[in-house]
Amino acid sequence: MPTENQPERAFIVLSLKHTHRRHKAITLWRANDSGYCWPLERAGVYAESLVLERLGYYNSGCSNIAVPADLVKRLVVDIEYDTKEFGICLPNNAKTWKQLLSAVIHKPDYPSRPEYRGVRYAKEAA
Template structure:
């Protein structure tokens, strides 16, 4: 018996260009995290049943957990939320993988923010 594919929900909207790590959703739509170990894991059926919520491109992207786990790095000592755990660095290279790995094509074009990204994402919407 194979396990159902699981997804992290990446917050396109709340990952700021000045942040060194990408923001993820917590368990059961319960706030934001960055540490993979405390971030929510969402099943395929749940995500695909409501892509306008979990993978709309503007606010969210659903990405296989394995893709983010491969790019995760140990958190900087003394960083927010304490030491330990793995977080995904907020870099263009990582966003390129995230965009290619999304569960399906989102309704809106994702415009992630990281150092060097164009200033084109209005957070107010």
């Protein structure tokens, strides 16, 4: 939590549920829980206190995670999506996910298993 001299940190929520192996970019939540996007300029920025208040919603692990906005800003690149649009987005690859997963606001209740080209997961027992 922020102190009087320290401002509250900002977070961006990433959607594991809406990011698929075929996507070039990681899907981000828009502001006020109002949908999804790929470009950083359209992503919502969430206050640390709000995310911590509702960890199960914003940081469940299996469907979404909250990561520091400053880290996201360092990792974005210019990507052309499949729709021929351009934008500054988070690349959907192993290197990016490794950094994002190590910076999650709080260890989620469920394991995060992002989909990106080349990822392999062991089959779970039925």
